[in-house]
Amino acid sequence: MAEVESRSALIVGAGLAGSLLAVYLARAGWTVRLVERRHDPREKQFAEGRSINLAISARGIHALHRAGLEERVMRTALRMYGRMIHPIQGEPHLHPYSNDPTRGIHSVSRSALNLALLDAAAAEPRVTLQFERRCTNIDATQGSASFAVEGTESVETYCADVVVGADGAFSAMRACLQRTERFDYTQTFLTHGYKEMHIPRVETGAHAPFAMHPSALHIWPRGASMMIALPNPDGSFTCTLFWPWDSNADSPQEPNFATVRTAEEARAVFIRDYPDALALMPTLSEDFERNIAGSMVTVRCSPWSANGRVTLIGDAAHAVVPFYGQGANASFEDCEALADALAANSTVADALRAYEVARKANSNAIADMALANFIEMRDHSAKPSFSRKKKYARLLHRIFGNFFEPEYDLVSFSTVPYAEAQARGRRNELWMRLSIIIPIVLFWNALIFGLRMSGYTPLADQILNCGLLLAGILVFAALAQRRTGVLR
């Protein structure tokens, strides 16, 4: 190993992002130390019951392909082509994700994906893997981090040219950065919690061994709350309840984790709200009582780096809620962007700046879109108007092609930057409105013109005046609704 110049990286956290970054950097010639708080999952299984299934889409596949891992991970993935909406009464119906019937997102097991990435990292001769070491402090000036070794009194300190925090939404590395000067920071918890439930494989039925259609993401939208289910390779489904933490005086019927506490209370809610799922859930009572409800947080911070030596990736830099299925995909894009920036810049400090510029706006965009998608999934998707709107959007996409590519397609089936996907989604929304308004205005003008030409001038004037009044009301409404600038 005769390197002209070997640079060293210290990565804190061997989850999805940390492991993938280790692979990228080791292959680019870096000496990598990858340190994880938990035990080695290759020796004992991960604890189950607190992780939503992952959805991997175009961005994630791109990043895995680059590491040569696409085939291994995708072998056990299940493709979902749309949302299967389960109403309280009546048959479930599929909303496809895209006009292109081959486009789907992939349900994968988080633990299997993490194992694949850890194996790949461990196979790199330049990677040193260490477990059961909790990060206690960082020194951004020295480029070092200290770790308490589990079960001992000893503390180990490692130095590197770049120190990367990949230690998740409750990052210890980020907590250290928060104590530095002028570090902007926001953590916002969702008013809803989540609880994992289970639908086992079945021996008979149309989709056996699956109890429901295996090629869809199942949703039970119920207004303020919902349940979803993702298929697993063994025929089972992992279900997740998303309920408010607290009761709402305005809708006392609504289930929530504060008042629905026992298995019997949960069963009563399922009989009323999720009757078709109830029949498929023999372990409902045990699941509900055993699995602890988890919280979901959106984290934003700035800057992502300190002293040109320390930076953050993945959830540590920008935790998002899970409703767009993009958390892991966004983290993988971070790994690509950071590896690219380190390759393209002569100093680490320049690379960290370039990486943050490349990713910050995009991580903000996906955080916003994930929050908006929760409302769409639990509330809008149950409404006929939503279905009509989606169909209209897909029609415009068919007519105008890429110019009108829907936001969902851009986010899930392309690698267009998130911020651009968001902006194009908003532009689509505006054009959809105008595509309604403009024909009305044109028709109205033609009508007035036609009436005048035919000698019905007074009637034409009447119609003109009505339109004028309507336009005035619209201007007023738009003015009033717009947030007025503050005067002092």
Added chain:
Amino acid sequence: MAEVESRSALIVGAGLAGSLLAVYLARAGWTVRLVERRHDPREKQFAEGRSINLAISARGIHALHRAGLEERVMRTALRMYGRMIHPIQGEPHLHPYSNDPTRGIHSVSRSALNLALLDAAAAEPRVTLQFERRCTNIDATQGSASFAVEGTESVETYCADVVVGADGAFSAMRACLQRTERFDYTQTFLTHGYKEMHIPRVETGAHAPFAMHPSALHIWPRGASMMIALPNPDGSFTCTLFWPWDSNADSPQEPNFATVRTAEEARAVFIRDYPDALALMPTLSEDFERNIAGSMVTVRCSPWSANGRVTLIGDAAHAVVPFYGQGANASFEDCEALADALAANSTVADALRAYEVARKANSNAIADMALANFIEMRDHSAKPSFSRKKKYARLLHRIFGNFFEPEYDLVSFSTVPYAEAQARGRRNELWMRLSIIIPIVLFWNALIFGLRMSGYTPLADQILNCGLLLAGILVFAALAQRRTGVLR
């Protein structure tokens, strides 16, 4: 002291809010322990050079009056009736704060105010005051807080029925709450820093011993940056520079703390940007080099209480930037609200909930208004259009009375809740726009009507069509400018 029931309070931080709350609670029969990290300022002076002068207005006076401290504090206060705007060239001119010439805000010394409050707290037999004790931990379940005693190894732990964090923008109490479940938290630093400067008293001149008019808040608005000056009782002024931290490639001329570092560089900026002030600042070089630039932060968090025993007040709950002069006033209102809630509710838990409900929206409103006021002070106030708008607003206030009371009056000269002041300010803004638009529309209608009556129908139609076109453009602009709802 034969109390039927004596309840105990532990207040962490003996700054403005903590000291005033101690007075209120002790007089309401509570046993109060008031613990402060710093040394006793009654023994040694506070460190100078890092505190902006305080502005006390109606809310602060109300709270001080309730504690019987109004007279003592207001004796040395200097009343400021408006903003004295200093252009680069030409004479300074006064923008009065209100139509009512007797309305003004009061420049007071933060240290003198704190001393007055501490004296009042120490004079209460039920208050125990302790200094040089740093809060290291809280136990919300027990209602206890632990303190490291300065200069020793010992730790003291105190229990109370209610524990109140009054330990400022970088609150240690709040940091403990941040480790609890589902605590929403935001800290946002301003892109600008501040540096304190000095204008000494003078022996001669029109305003001697003041070097400038003593009854105004002086502002040198320079677009992205500014300087302000508040009068002190000894004839001097405390000046504060507000400059961006970093240079801006789009306006390289703009001063900032990154590139203007030496006294010579600062002097060059003053010669160009603040020529009239420069002549009054003999210690410019020393001040600029000695005084460290400070950062300004907006902090929001939720909930403000934990376990029904622990809560936050003042900057600890909601640090705001100083540009509305309301930080201390808002903190004093917190003290009143918390004391009132504790008196009106039978349990501490109910009281803390009622206190948060009463104050949360108002603290958000003043945080927003303080940020908006920075832009108004440094940028808008230099423009003739701003002066015209203010004059027009004051005219409407004179005509319509309380219906059109400007936001500044509501915030500074009334005790109307901040959120209501903000909402009424926005409503004023809307009515100001409509008061321009409606006469135009009426005139235009009358014109068309008149032309038709006089037989000029084709001309009337032309004008009508032009107006229609204009209305259409306005609708389109309003639609396009409005943030479109996100569709997925």
